[in-house]
Amino acid sequence: MEIARRTLERWLGGSGVTSAQADRTRVFRAGGRGRFGRLRGGLARADRHGKVLLVSLDSGQGFLSHLGMTGKWVRRAAGEAVPYSRARLQLADGSVVHYRDPRLFGRIEPHPAEALATLPAVRALGPDPLLTPLSGRQLQDALGATRAPIKVALMDQRRLAGLGNIHAAEALWRARIHPGRPARTLEPAEWNRLATAIRRGLAFALAAEDGEEIAYVEEPGTENPFRVYARAGEPCPRCGTPITLLRQAGRRTDLCHRCQPARRRAR
Ligand SMILES: [Zn+2]
Structure with missing residues (x-):
């Protein structure tokens, strides 16, 4: 956008x-x-x-x-x-x-x-992380009260404006958070990782897409600049585990089950 x-x-x-x-x-x-x-x-x-x-x-x-x-x-x-x-x-x-x-x-x-x-x-729109970079704490304030899956909460434009399906999936992979985790179960360290991931992901996307026109990854002949999105079956860029596909609210999420475990790791 x-x-x-x-x-x-x-x-x-x-x-x-x-x-x-x-x-x-x-x-x-x-x-x-x-x-x-x-x-x-x-x-x-x-x-x-x-x-x-x-x-x-x-x-x-x-x-x-x-x-x-x-x-x-x-x-x-x-x-x-x-x-x-x-x-x-x-x-x-x-x-x-x-x-x-x-x-x-x-x-x-x-x-x-x-x-x-x-x-x-x-x-009606929530804060836009590209206009105002958010801290982990601010992200938690925007999204942390809901039991909705974190991926769904990230895409709720009334809570946070500007993240679409692709960038939500990318940010969760970067932050090593399972997309199905209820948002309110995330810990401060995870909110911080997610805030950093959103910042980096948006910067990366802007650099990668800096052409005359936006291109949709689904269009034939368009190179996929993303790390996990639409890469199911390919190795995770971080650990090599094959990327798998999850459907949530009718949208695809590509994720690495090893980097993004469904349950919090024991500390
Ligand atoms: Zn991985």
């Missing part, structure tokens, strides 16, 4: 929006399509909180973008066909920024720029 924010900032910052179009899809709700079509102007700022992008134009207009699971913003030359393009921003330099989303899980909501930061969808 941070990659998406940076690229949008670069593209729209370099050249203002001269016209916009939105197709009739569920990406837009209640009047959003018409308001998107009236967007004009240069970039005032591009912010991100968790998985939500907030784009403000100097015309006072703005929009919220949530990529869902398969959405992305791409820039193409004018006239170039873009499969699954759902909305377009024509830029003054002649290029076109498309929102493409094959499965339509994402959403775009135009709002006045000044209203973006206080939208209920934004205020």
